[in-house]
Amino acid sequence: MKSKQTYRGTFCILTLLLVVVFLINISLGSVYIPFSEVIAGLLGEGASKESWQYILIDYRLPKAITAIMTGGGLAVSGLLMQTLFRNPLAGPFVLGLSSGASLGVAFLILGAGTIGGVAGGILLSEWSLVIASAAGSFLVMLAVLAVTFKIKDTMAILIIGLMFGSVTAAVVAVLSYFSNAEQLQQYIFWSFGSLGNQSWNGVFILTLCCVAGVALSFFSSKSLNALLLGENYAKSMGLHIKRTTFIIIIATSILAGSITAFAGPIAFVGLAVPHLTRQFFTTSNHSILLPAVLIFGSLLLLICDTIAQLPFSEYTIPINAVTSLIGAPVVIWLLVRKRKLLF
Amino acid sequence: MTSESKHIVLAAKKLTVGYFRKKKADIISSNINFQLAEGELIALVGTNGIGKSTLLRTLSGMQPLINGAIQLNDKNLNSYTSLQRANYVSVVLTETPASKNLTVLELVSLGRQPYTNWMGSLSSADKKIVTRALEATNTMDLFDTKCFELSDGQLQRVYIARALAQDTPVIILDEPTTHLDLFHRASILKLLKNLAAKNNKTILFSTHEIDLAIQLSDKMIVMTPKATYFETPKDLIKAGRFDTLFPEEMIHFDSETGRFIIKD
Numbered sequence: 001m002k003s004k005q006t007y008r009g010t011f012c013i014l015t016l017l018l019v020v021v022f023l024i025n026i027s028l029g030s031v032y033i034p035f036s037e038v039i040a041g042l043l044g045e046g047a048s049k050e051s052w053q054y055i056l057i058d059y060r061l062p063k064a065i066t067a068i069m070t071g072g073g074l075a076v077s078g079l080l081m082q083t084l085f086r087n088p089l090a091g092p093f094v095l096g097l098s099s100g101a102s103l104g105v106a107f108l109i110l111g112a113g114t115i116g117g118v119a120g121g122i123l124l125s126e127w128s129l130v131i132a133s134a135a136g137s138f139l140v141m142l143a144v145l146a147v148t149f150k151i152k153d154t155m156a157i158l159i160i161g162l163m164f165g166s167v168t169a170a171v172v173a174v175l176s177y178f179s180n181a182e183q184l185q186q187y188i189f190w191s192f193g194s195l196g197n198q199s200w201n202g203v204f205i206l207t208l209c210c211v212a213g214v215a216l217s218f219f220s221s222k223s224l225n226a227l228l229l230g231e232n233y234a235k236s237m238g239l240h241i242k243r244t245t246f247i248i249i250i251a252t253s254i255l256a257g258s259i260t261a262f263a264g265p266i267a268f269v270g271l272a273v274p275h276l277t278r279q280f281f282t283t284s285n286h287s288i289l290l291p292a293v294l295i296f297g298s299l300l301l302l303i304c305d306t307i308a309q310l311p312f313s314e315y316t317i318p319i320n321a322v323t324s325l326i327g328a329p330v331v332i333w334l335l336v337r338k339r340k341l342l343f
Numbered sequence: 344m345t346s347e348s349k350h351i352v353l354a355a356k357k358l359t360v361g362y363f364r365k366k367k368a369d370i371i372s373s374n375i376n377f378q379l380a381e382g383e384l385i386a387l388v389g390t391n392g393i394g395k396s397t398l399l400r401t402l403s404g405m406q407p408l409i410n411g412a413i414q415l416n417d418k419n420l421n422s423y424t425s426l427q428r429a430n431y432v433s434v435v436l437t438e439t440p441a442s443k444n445l446t447v448l449e450l451v452s453l454g455r456q457p458y459t460n461w462m463g464s465l466s467s468a469d470k471k472i473v474t475r476a477l478e479a480t481n482t483m484d485l486f487d488t489k490c491f492e493l494s495d496g497q498l499q500r501v502y503i504a505r506a507l508a509q510d511t512p513v514i515i516l517d518e519p520t521t522h523l524d525l526f527h528r529a530s531i532l533k534l535l536k537n538l539a540a541k542n543n544k545t546i547l548f549s550t551h552e553i554d555l556a557i558q559l560s561d562k563m564i565v566m567t568p569k570a571t572y573f574e575t576p577k578d579l580i581k582a583g584r585f586d587t588l589f590p591e592e593m594i595h596f597d598s599e600t601g602r603f604i605i606k607d
Contacts, residue, residue: 083442086441086442219461221462221463222456222459222461222462222463225453225456225463226453226456227441228440228441228442228445228453229440229441229442229450229453229505230436230438230439230440230441232405232434232436232438233434233436233440233453235405235425236403236404236405236429236432236433236434236436237429237433237453237454237456237457237509238424238425238426238427238428238429238430238456238457239425239456240425278444282446282489283446283449284442284444284445284446284449285449287462287463287464342442342443342444342491343442343444
């Protein structure tokens with residue numbers, strides 16, 4: 001395994017880049033705020049206009065933090081899944097984890113109407129959204145895993161992911177038939193995916209979940225390295241496969257679930273970022289890859305968000321569209337250049 | 344030194360191997376007996392589907408035995424935890440590692456996993472053992488090469504280096520010579536022979552290269568539908584164990600040269 005020292009310089013540059021992109025992201029938006037005012041606002045001195053201060057602290061800052069958490073978290077969950085399933089095409093979106101999370105949220109938002117009244121209102125708190133969404137992705141993850149135990153075919157699990165996508169669409173269609181316009185609109189907007197409009201409370205919950213998920217992943221990095229050799233080799237080196245698999249599933253579900261709950265289903269970050277990272281870090285050692293993927297993911301989604309808010313205009317485009325527009329060509333480019341995707 | 348005075352590392356007593364399917368035992372082979380001593384190279388031969396892989400998987404603790412006993416270092420194999428077992432037995436499997444993106448150094452370093460801390464970081468002692476494993480298998484100059492860039496022969500050496508890095512008294516290899524040409528088959532087997540003799544390891548490998556195995560191995564385990572035999576190659580030839588390995592009307596074993604001859 002290559003030592004961390006080899007990559008220390010790269011990590012420094014990446015962290016610096018992250019800070020720069022973070023500041024650019026906060027400085028840009030539909031309302032022009034001078035850079036000096038942005039710095040003053042962030043440092044607690046307060047921007048000269050109250051509206052600027054409000055935009056900075058209660059809109060742009062939570063959005064930027066959400067972007068960092070979402071990008072980093074999705075990328076880490078993608079890396080975990082690629083190693084666990086030993087499949088370069090695995091990712092939270094491809095394998096239907098995002099669909100599962102959507103299903104959980106659909107039941108919550110659209111189903112809340114059928115319970116109705118006060119109970120429905122309580123159900124729609126931020127925590128319940130996270131729990132429903134994480135439960136959804138956990139169930140899909142279990143289903144996919146059950147299939148991989150039965151069928152040793154990398155194609156099979158991708159098909160399972162597709163099927164879950166269809167099932168979600170079907171169930172959502174049935175639910176929306178019975179729900180009112182307001183709930184339907186709420187669900188549709190959620191499913192577009194959005195990093196903005198997060199309350200500080202929501203950002204706090206998201207951060208908590210992401211830190212927990214990422215911590216579990218770092219804790220498993222040695223086991224993840226062993227899994228690179230395959231299950232039988234890992235077993236022969238004394239690894240507890242069941243315990244490791246369980247920890248990885250929990251970490252992935254927490255990450256994919258909580259992120260999808262707050263930001264909606266976001267495509268391609270989980271799949272593309274690990275592959276993109278491998279272009280710069282030619283190592284398979286997870287104790288290097290995990291932090292690298294984390295920073296790359298945060299960086300990518302911050303950039304995507306900066307593009308999505310269409311600087312100097314009053315329009316924003318859905319973040320999901322931007323990640324797909326950037327992510328899909330990246331995957332195709334990697335495939336064409338390398339002829340194959342390795343993990 | 345006779346083999347009796349050597350320390351027995353791995354032994355099977357009236358062993359029955361097979362699979363448990365729906366709580367019913369599906370027996371593949373039974374009444375297997377052998378004692379493998381340190382410093383010995385042992386070949387496991389038999390026709391396809393006779394249960395070579397099943398036996399090797401059972402011996403390396405990857406699947407439970409059905410009946411009888413396996414002794415590893417005078418203790419029952421079942422009494423080892425998987426981590427303890429990893430200190431005694433390392434394996435080279437027929438399956439290729441899941442990730443071909445690993446460099447040779449990374450792959451071989453993974454062999455140190457049973458000994459490293461929770462982070463998996465290598466101490467200088469670990470690094471020394473990894474270097475020694477690379478040197479012993481003549482793969483030192485490949486250390487920065489990715490696995491997908493290696494030839495089959497090089498890959499096999501790298502897998503053996505990983506097993507060496509695990510630093511266990513017993514190494515079990517499942518068909519290490521498949522997909523290789525005669526030169527590479529011979530050089531892999533000579534490497535194993537060397538490792539067994541020099542490093543005093545017990546190396547058990549399954550193979551279809553019976554004539555090579557007869558020339559190079561100290562002992563052989565021959566699995567036939569009737570019974571499983573364990574002897575030196577010489578004694579096995581004397582007892583005519585190879586004559587009935589394949590249908591006599593098709594393939595004839597020439598006990599003079601130790602070769603199989605195809606009849607027309």
